[in-house]
Amino acid sequence: MSNITSPLPREVADAYVDELIALDPVTGTFLGVKESSSRLPDTSPAGQEAVAELLRTTLARLDEAERQPGADSDAERRCARLLRERLTAELAVHDAEEGLRAVGNLSTPPHSIREVFAITPADTEEDWAAIAERLRAVPAALAGYRESLALGLERKLYAAPRPTATFVGQLTEWADTDGTGRGWFEDFASAGPDALRPELDGAARAATAAVVELRDWMRDVYAPTIEGAPEVVGRERYARFARYFNGTDLDLDEAYAYGWSEYHRLLAEMKAEAEKILPGAATPWVALAHLDEHGRHIEGVDEVRDWLQKLMDEAIEALDGTHFELAERVRRVESRIAPPGGAAAPYYTSPSEDFSRPGRTWLPTMGLTRFPVYDLVSTWYHEGVPGHHLQLAQWVHVAEDLSRYQATVGMVSANAEGWALYAERLMDELGFLRDAEERLGYLDAQMMRAARVIVDIGMHLELEIPADSPFHPGERWTPELAQEFFGAHSSRPADFVESELTRYLTIPGQAIGYKLGERAWLLGREKARERHGDAFDAKAWHMAALSQGSLGLDDLVDELSRL
Known part of the structure; x- marks a missing residue:
């Protein structure tokens, strides 16, 4: 009789991470796996199918693992539910052949290919030798992506025209970042050591040539073929x-109604704060426009990076020991300026698994050198501390108690974005928004997330605008109406609004997770508080909540309520 035992769910999950890294070295680099630094993934249809086959194989292994003794423990159960839900959802997207029309202004394979260079280790000559090899892999990776899109054209699986046009513009910028004929990859490679200069320069020029080739094909073949295709995806997709x-599985009509209820609540609060800033302002956004001219500002790109670093450092000092208990390595977070040629929204990248690369926030400047404070404070509470950084770095910190999967690649977007939006609200509750200027900026950011729920669901499902709306009541949403509505209810400049609407057309269903995730976090906290009564300890609850790893919204409220 064999003494070999089958793996438990957490072992299956971590084996999946190892096998995924072998297929997707971009994921490996984000996790800090040095061996991934010289490679790029196969983005062709065959490469996509290889990942899908790994999903199927892992689900079969999970079936067996869940039958093993010990699989019903809380730790194994929680990991198994996440793994099954995530892999099933990913497989559904693959089986619908969405990877054959993945075009947009972010989160496409070419975006990942470019962005991974910004976090690839570049400290030694050996690191740069790996980078040179990765640069040489760019043409094949972009050719594989083009092969996938070409198959999509054969099968009449078309991307939306507007994101396609934006993507063509981005490729043009990547190929010539400053109008001198020098591309982004060449700029990046210029920081390498002189000993590798010919190798790096040659590889970078080849990468730029591949970007130009993809751009020309997208512009001359792909875009004309999909002309007239729908911009929206419809209810099923x-x-x-x-x-x-x-x-x-969301009730999309209920979520749409919730977005409107939040819109009305936030509008009333914004009007009250706006009155403190500019009495008699016709709308809160008139008051915000006043702040654009007369409010507090940071002048200079280096200066805003340093100011954001100080804001996060001060938040850590104030929160650690009072509302959180942070490990020393979690306390480290860096402020960075995003590379040009991407989307307009700020973002965060998690630390490597060994924390040799810290968590980082990234600010796209969009060519600006003057930055209003009201638009930065709550945004960096969201992206940095106590938002994305505290949650995602804490997951990495406790990965050995969870599983590698739960702490890294198993992230559910709405869980993370919901926590980050909850973090903004928490800082408001704790009094960190010091005046009407900062608080109106926070409410403006909250309104943006409520508007996302409204327009993302509304335009993709072509829903009717409610009769009590002050905006085009009774009409049905279109992308044009969505952009007009978003622009009228945001302090952001026109290029940001344009980028945002293109984002919603690129990755439908993602933008709604901020408000819906925040709602789940708030409900979980309220249920835990009801259960504990006067003994409820917010600091203990926060740390327990941040240490349970990723969860889908199906499970999040239930698990938070138990803490």
């Missing part, structure tokens, strides 16, 4: 994407 990004 939207529901599939919403499951992937939120970890639950």
Whole structure:
């Protein structure tokens, strides 16, 4: 009789991470796996199918693992539920052949290919030798992506025209970042050591040539072929994407109604704060426009990076020991300026698994050198501390108590974005928004997330605008109306609004997770508080909540309520 025992769910999950890294070295680099630094993934249809086959194989292994003794423990159960939900959602997207029309202004294979260079280790000559090899892999990776899109054209699986046009513009910028004929990859490679200069320069020029080749094909073949294709995805595709990004099968009509209820609540609060800044302002956004001219500002790109670093450092000092208990390595976070040629929204990248690369926040400047404070404070509470950084770095910190999967690649977008939006609200509750200027900026950011729920669901499902709306009541949403509505209810400049709407057309169902995730976090906290009564310890609850790893919205409220 064999003494060999089958693996438990957490072992299956971690084996999946290892096998995924072998297929997707971009994921490996984000996790800090040095061996990934010289490679790029196969983005062709065959490469996509290889990943899908790994999903199927892992689900079969999970079936067996869940039958093993010990698989019903809380730790194994929680990991198994996440793994099954995530892999099933990913497989549904693959089986619908969405990877054959993945075009947009972010989160496409070419975006990942470019962005991974910004976090690839570049400290030694050996590191740069790996980078040179990765640069040489760019043409094949972009050719594989083009092969996938060409198959999509054969099967009449078309991307939306507007994101396609934006992507063509981005490729043009990547190929010539400053109008001198020098591309982004060449700029990046210029920081390498002189000993590798010919090798790096040659590889970078080849990468730029591949970008130009993809741009020309997208402009001259792909875009004309998809001309007239729908900009929106419809209810069936939207529901599939919403499951992937939120970890639950949403009642989309209820979520749409919730977005409107938040809109009305926030509008009333914004009007009250705006009155303190500019009495008699016709709308809160008139008051915000006044702040654009007369409010506090940071002048200079280096200066805003340093100011954001100080803001996060001060938040850590104030929160650690009072509302959180942070490990020393979690306390480290860096402020960075995002490379040009991407989307307009700020973002965060997690630390490597060994924390040799810290968590980082990234600010796209969009060519600006003057930055209003009201637009930065709550945003960096969201991206940095106590938002994305505290949650995602804490997951990495406790990975050995969870599983590698739960702490890294198993992230559910709505869980993370919901925590980050909850973190903004928490800082408001704790009094960190010091005046009407900062608080109106926070409410403006909250309104943006409520508007996302309204327009993302509304335009993709072509829903009717409610009769009590002050904006085009009774009409049905279109992308044009969505952009007009978003622009009228945001302090952001026109290029940001344009980028945002293109983002919603690119990754439908993702943008709604901020408010829906925040709602789940708030409900979980309230249920835990009701259960504990006067003994409720917010600091202990926060740390327990941040240490349980990723969860879909299906499970998040239940698990938070138990803490």
